[in-house]
Each structure stands twice: as C-alpha cells, then as structure tokens.
Amino acid sequence: MVSIKDVAKEAGVAISTVSKVLNNYPNVSEATRQKVNEVVDRLGFVPNAVAATLSSKKTGRVALLVKLNLDTSASDEINMEYISGAIHKAKELQMDVITVFHSMIEDMTVDEVTSYFESQGIRGIIIYGITTKDKVLHKLIDKGHFKIVVIDAPMVNESTSCIGVDHAKAQYDIAKKTIEENKCKKVLYIAGEENGYVSSERLDGIKKLCEEKKLKLMVRNGQFSELRARQLTMRFSKNNDCVVCASDLMAIGAMKALIDMDIFRPVCGFDGIILMGYVGKQMNTVKQDFVQISERAIEELNRLLNGEKGRKVVMPHTLVRMKYEDIII
Numbered sequence: 001m002v003s004i005k006d007v008a009k010e011a012g013v014a015i016s017t018v019s020k021v022l023n024n025y026p027n028v029s030e031a032t033r034q035k036v037n038e039v040v041d042r043l044g045f046v047p048n049a050v051a052a053t054l055s056s057k058k059t060g061r062v063a064l065l066v067k068l069n070l071d072t073s074a075s076d077e078i079n080m081e082y083i084s085g086a087i088h089k090a091k092e093l094q095m096d097v098i099t100v101f102h103s104m105i106e107d108m109t110v111d112e113v114t115s116y117f118e119s120q121g122i123r124g125i126i127i128y129g130i131t132t133k134d135k136v137l138h139k140l141i142d143k144g145h146f147k148i149v150v151i152d153a154p155m156v157n158e159s160t161s162c163i164g165v166d167h168a169k170a171q172y173d174i175a176k177k178t179i180e181e182n183k184c185k186k187v188l189y190i191a192g193e194e195n196g197y198v199s200s201e202r203l204d205g206i207k208k209l210c211e212e213k214k215l216k217l218m219v220r221n222g223q224f225s226e227l228r229a230r231q232l233t234m235r236f237s238k239n240n241d242c243v244v245c246a247s248d249l250m251a252i253g254a255m256k257a258l259i260d261m262d263i264f265r266p267v268c269g270f271d272g273i274i275l276m277g278y279v280g281k282q283m284n285t286v287k288q289d290f291v292q293i294s295e296r297a298i299e300e301l302n303r304l305l306n307g308e309k310g311r312k313v314v315m316p317h318t319l320v321r322m323k324y325e326d327i328i329i
Contacts, residue, residue, distance in 0.1 A: 002045045011039040020121070027118040061121045062095050062301060065137075067102040067129030077273045078290050082128055082151070085294030093302050098122075102129065110139040114146075123147060124301045126294070130155075131195040147304035149297045153197040154312070161300045161310040163293060165317040167198045170286045171205030171270065174319055175244045178268040178284045179215070184241035187215055190222040190229050190254065192246040202246045202270065222250045229253035234261065242266045248276045248285055248322075255279050269322075276322040287320045 004022075008015040013036060020028050021036040039045075064086050066079050083099060090097040098120060105113050113136060117125065124147040130137050141148055144159040152164040179187065189206050192199030203219065210217040218240060222229040229250035234257045237243055243258070243265050245251040251269030256279070258265050269276060272287030293315050300313060 002043045004045070007036065007039050007043060007045050010043065011036045023121050062090060062097050062124045062126065062298070063117060063120065063122045064097060064099045065102060065105075065125055065127045066099060077275065078271065079128065081290035082294040085291035086126060086298050088291075089295040089298040093298065095298065095302065102134075105136075108136065110136050110143065113137075113140055114143070117146065124149075124305050126297045126301060127151065127153075131193070131197065133195045147301060149301045149304070151293065151297060156310045156312055158309055159304060161304060161313060163297050163300060163313040163315060164198070165286075165288055165293075165315050167201035168205035168208070170317045171202040171244075171246070172209045173317075174268050174270065174284055174286045175206050175209050176213075177319055178242060178244065178266050179209070179213070181284075182242060182266045184266070185215055186240045186242075187217050188233070188236050188240035188243045189217060189219045190232055190243065190245045190250050191219055192222065192224045192250075194221060196224075199246060206244060222246065222253075224249060226250060226253035230257040233257035237261070237265050238263065240265070242268075245269050247271055248273045251283055251285065252276060252279050255281050255283060272320060272322065282321050284319065284321050287318045289315070 004015055004018050008018045011018065013032060017028065017032060018036055021033050022040075064083060066083065068076055068079060087097055105116060108116065126149045127137060128151045130150055130153045140146070141150070141155055141157070141160050144157060146159070148160045150160060150162045152167070153162055155162050175187070178184070187206070187210060189203075191203050206217065209215070218236060220232045220236065222232060222245065224247050226249045229245060230253035233243055233254040237254070237258060243251075243254045245254055245267065248269035248271045251267050252275065255267045258267065259281070266284075267281075268284040270286045272285050276283060276285060296313060296315060304310065
C-alpha cells in the first residue's frame, strides 16, 4: 500500500509538502503542486480520510480571529453568537473553519502571523474586535495576502470587506427614542473604549443628536466595563436626566447603580444581549443579530475567495425594550 512517505520520496519533497498539496494549502508553488499531484496519480496514492475531507472543501480553510473580553466575568455572549453563526454558514458552504484567539498571536510580527496562518492552511480570515491599536492586524490587512472580512471596522481594499450595522445611526436612534420618551435635557453618555472603531462611531451618533436637539451632553469613557459604568453613574447621574450607554454591559452597571442610589434615570444600552433582561428594569437597546452578521461575513469571505473585490456591507439593526419576559423560553 502506497504511503504519503512514498509519495514524498518519489517527488523529492518533504512529507509536509505533500500534505500541503493534498490539503490545498496556498503557500506551495504551482510547479511543486503539479509534481506532487503527478506522483500521487502515478502511484495511485489514496489520502487518509482527514486529508480527503479537507481537499474536498470548496474554498480552503477559514480562521475566525476572536478577541475575548477579559475585563469582565460575564459570559461572552456576543462572541459565542459570532462563532455559532460562522460555523453554521461555513458548514452549509463546505468551508473548513478554525477559531483563533487574538491572545495567541498578539505578540507576533506581521510575518510571523502570516506564517502561522499559512501553516494552518488558512486562505481567509474573519477578524472580530479589531481596534486602532492592533497595528499588526492593520498591516496584515494592507498586505492583501489573505482574503479578510472585518467586523465593525471601516476597512476595505481589493481583498478585504467590512461588515456591521451603522453604529452612528443606531446610537442616534436609540438615544433619541429614550430621550424623547422621557423628555430629557441633560445626557450622561458612557462611551466605550478610546481605541475602538464602534466607540468612535457611536460617539458621533450621540453628538449629532445632542447638537440637533440642543441637549447638554456629558461624555465619560466607560471602557465597556460594567464596573466603570457603575462608578460613573454613581458620580454623575444626579446632575443628568438620563444615562445613554455604548453597550448593554455598561447599561447594566448604570442601572444597578441607580437602583442602589434609589433614584430614577432612564437608561439605554447597545447590543441586545440576553443578560440585559435579568437586570430587573426595562431598558431600551439596539438589537444586533450577531449570528446573522457572522453568517453574512462567511458568505462575504466566500465571495472574496472566489475572486470578487472587497466592499462595505451594512447590516440592519432594530430598537427594542429588553425585559425578562422577552428572553425566557
């Protein structure tokens, strides 16, 4: 019975090279690929089940590059929904998917990151949670070596698409709904992290609203932290009519602070996570369908892998009022 070692010896290459050819890895020259395939055909080599499965995939392997929130003990619901949506759609499109956490590559150079993904047979990457500080990922996108879809960051080039809701409009819409319902004049806005793309866009949205409505706006940075939002609410909410938060997690912290202070201020969040329904008080929020967004990202990556150019894709958002009855089954 012919083995992969026999093929490598006959073709004059390493066993790992034969494996890369069989699994359609991108970092193999066409001449080497042809030589190995010729030997495979001539010797009648039959790859093992794993190699056969991988080589039957239409577009090669895809990496989901996920950044976990290590600053909270709350479950990372958003990333779990992202991963779920991506895996479901990838299976439908016969794309092989692996999950890579940002902490695994954060100390690498762009060349090291490229080599790492190449060694895994990766041809396309979906990047979740990129910030302005992630310079290596920016360089990776600029190089165009991989087909890339970026979630919630305005990056588009020949081989890169971006996907997300219109964060400025969504923040404008939910804040306007909350402010008009409660006839607010002074707004405490708890923003996200300073280096986040969505934080900047959401801040633009609330600024536009307050300028149009001639409202007094106080902005403080909450770093997407429930604890930080609680502290800011305790300090500044008495002198403001409502608390608008750039995330549901911060809205939870703000509402809990108001309950402890025994004062009422309307609070709204952003994202629509299930945890918000357990706070005990109803809050307005922007509902994003993270599963749908991730499914669309896989479809967009598949489009790029099939030779199409990068583009911006805007996903829909809805305004909801989260309460316990809405989340129990």
